[in-house]
Amino acid sequence: MTTASDSWGKRYQDALMNTFGAPKLVLTKGEGCHVWDEAGNRYLDLLGGIAVNALGHGHPALVAAVTEQLQTLGHISNFFASAPQIVLAEKLLSLVGATDGRVFFSNSGTEANEAAFKLTRRTGRSHLVAMAGSFHGRTMGALALTSKEAYRAPFEPLPGEVTFVPYGDADALAAAVADQTAAIVIEPIQGEAGVVLPPEDFLAAARRIADEHGALLWLDEVQSGMGRTGRWLASAPSGVTPDVVTLAKGLGGGFPIGATIGLGRAATLFEPGNHGTTFGGNPVACAAALAVISTIEDEGLLDHATVLGQKLRDGLRADPRVTDVTGEGLLVGVVLAEAKAVEVTAAALEAGFIVNNATPDRIRLAPPLVLTTDDADAFLSAWPTILDKAFS
């Protein structure tokens, strides 16, 4: 069994709060799509810091942008503005196709959602409709919209009046939304649930239902956005224009940044004093995000993610111990014939591949968008042996 060495393991336990359980490894360096542990073992990173390391590890464009910005202007207060913040906001608005949007920057996915939650309150309404199976983060507001009982129960009462409906069930959604509903919040792909997609017409139905009741449609693209699915937004194929989009994870390529985008009437719901953050809009984080976006554009990584994602899905589903393969682009869910995801993750790690057991029977892959064909081939050739070990 691969584990962090005893000395680091003990020091970790003695120094860090026990929120994540014992770490599997202590990692010491990363380069491209690989990371190394303290013993010098190399792993192909097929999880990318959970859909974060879009450009892999140590990408020269990201390193240069962060270094240069830190040398030029590292941090300022929000009494002042910086060019990277403004240029990034403009760029994000153009990527989501907003003609009349505004952006609020923060530092993580949960903060992007917390801001969006507060934004919905500015409609004067407080009822929200969220999805069963959802994950929106761990702050109290984001947690209130997260369905998993085990995450919620220790922290109740949570803010808000939230109704959960089955993911993808347009009839249930229509029944739950009322004229007091402030917003419907949906992940276009549920990542933490194991890469689960709704029926094709669900987002369009949600848009229609929101409009019928004057509610906002808020899409949480924290995990699915920023090129992960081969498109800037996973919701793009639906043709739906949301009122609110939240982004984080891949946006900074490993540098912490979150963004809450309001479109149309949602763009101007916040007034001075309604919300804030010391670090949000930090010039270095914004420069990192701009470098991520321009590298995705320059290196054609959206198309690359589509092609490699298809290759992975085709290869993984060829094994009879896999009953389904889900996702778009390089957000991949593998449904196993048995609840062996923990065993598969452990066997993969032993074989030098980092994957994630999102649920007992689902493996999630969210590798860097710069994953090479050779990397994908290496994993696909190891896959049957990994499954042999896990299912033995």
Ligand SMILES: Cc1ncc(COP(=O)(O)O)c(C=O)c1O
């Ligand atoms: C859809 C979604 N929203 C929000 C979050 C929370 O993001 P963070 O962990 O950066 O707070 C996550 C994290 O997994 C997520 O997948």
